[in-house]
Amino acid sequence: MYNRQNKGKIALISVHGDPSIDIGKEEAGGQNVYVREIGEALGGKGWQVDMFTRKVYAEQANIVEHSPNVRTIRLAAGPEKFIGRDHLFEYLPEFVKSFFNFQAQTHTLYPIIHTNYWLSGWVGLELRKHHLFRHIHTYHSLGAVKYRSVTTVPLVANTRLSVEKQCLETADCIVATSPQEEQDMRSLVSRGGNIEIIPCGTDIKRFASVDRDSAREKLLIDPDAKVILYVGRFDRRKGIETLVRAVGRPEVRKHEKLQLIIVGGSQPGQIDGLERERIETIVEELGLEKITFFAGQISHSELPNYYAAADVCVIPSYYEPFGLVTIEAMASGIPVVASDVGGLRFTVVxxxxGLLVESKNSPAFAEAINRILSDPAWGKELGRAGQRRVNSFFSWDGVASQMEDLYQCQLAHLHREFFATKVVS
Structure with missing residues (x-):
């Protein structure tokens, strides 16, 4: 049920993270979910929310209506084809122009513009040169942290680092999704700027709605199987190789009826296909082909079944500012094994x-997975505790309420700023 009361207009800008596409597609992950869920929750509270993203394919609709209050608007920015985020910067001026054109055509101004990721942050900084509004920004990942965990730094790295610093120092408010992310900002980016901590959320009802037996029956999984689950993109920094090598170790391989399910990935031939092919090669080298299932890209409606069917969900990322998959698994009552990095230290106790282990350390992941598979009762206890934690801290409705309070505060500042300008003029 959507609230028809109009509390005001909000623009959520996510240049490369289209909130209307399924997770697991090219570079589609937690950011896409975050923007869509925040938008829909705020729409339910009576805000008019427009979520702006880049149009990637000609056949995509220019506008997707999610509800009476919420829509995705796809803007022209470069050729209509997939372009990796490390190569999008040159098309951002066209995105800004398209945004202004949309405003002019619809006679719309947004008093709150919330940008997501550094590319959108640059857009927000440019828009600020022409309009009076309150600029909120969420990083989703920090270049200063990410570039420490990769072997190849992209050419756009210096530009990204500069934009991230400028955003922190000049945006009206930065939303950090965990205390660890705030610490990274202060130690690695800048001591300036205003930061508020508002975590990511999840749909606690949807992920708690499926029981283990029915999920396994639907997915044709043996009731007695030991199921290890990964959900996410095929991206080297997601650490899938660490997980696969952990499953290949004797302490995990010893379990009977073992299954590794890897959920995510786009269609063959897409850019993330190279990483999938690399992972498939490692699976073959370790002789894990018969127990490994690549589920590929799945719909949002199917995802709860995979969580419910699992004995343990593994998040082996080299870096995560928050980790939506973690709280989705916990909301489903499933224990997690995650890298001891970034926001995962906040979501997992x-x-x-669940268990936190050293990133990139396959033996440590193998030991943690084995501990949970070897003691099902303890695994269930961890799962129940995780579910209680998510219900208390990470529901989308609760997150949206915190975001709404922030927006209301920023609108009050905007009104004072507007009237002060009028008085001076």
Missing amino acids: SSKT
Whole structure:
């Protein structure tokens, strides 16, 4: 049920993260979910929310109506084809122009513009040169942290680092999704700027709605199987190789009826296909072909079944500012094994809702996975504790309420700023 009361207009800008596409597609992950869920939750509270993204394919609709209050608007920015985010910067001026054209054609001004990721942050900084509004920004990942965990730094790295610093120092408010992310900003980006901590959320009802037996029956999984689950993109920094090598170790391989399910990835021939091919090669080298299932890209409606069917969900990322998959699994009552990095230290309480282990350390992941598979009762206890934690801190409705309070505060500042300008003029 959507609230028809109009509390005001909000623009959520996510240049490369289209909120209307399924997770697991090219470079589609937590950011896409974050923007869509925040938008829909705010729409339900009576805000008019427009979510702006880049149009990638000619056959895509220019406008997708999610509800009476919420829509995705796809803007022209470069050729209508997939372009990796590390190569999008040159097309951002066209995105800004398209945004202004949309405003002019619809006679719309947005008092709140919330940008997501550094590319959108640059857009927000440019828009600020021409309009009076309150600029909110969420990083989703920090270049200063990410570039420490990769072997090849993209050519756009210096531009990204500069934009991220400028955003922190000049945006009206930065939303950090965890205390760890705030610490990274202060130690690696700038001591200036205004930061508020508002976590990501999840649909606690949807992920708790499926029981293990029915999920396994639907997915044709043996009731007695030991199921290890990964959900996410095929991206080297997601650490899938670490997981696969952990499953290949004796302490995990010893379990009977073992299954590794890898959910995510776009269609063959897409850019993330190279990473999938690399992972498939490692699976073959380790002799894991018979127990490994690549589920590919799945719909949002199918995802709860995969979580419910799992004995343990593994998040082996080299870096995560938050980690939506973690709280989705916890909301489903499934124990997690995650890298001891970034926001995962905030979402997972080690030894209470799951286990945190050193990133890139396959033996450590193998030991943690084995501990949970070897003690199903303890695994269920971890899962129940994780579910309670998510219900208390990470529901989308609760997150949206915190975001709404922030927006209301920023609108009050905007009104004072507007009237002060009028008085001076």
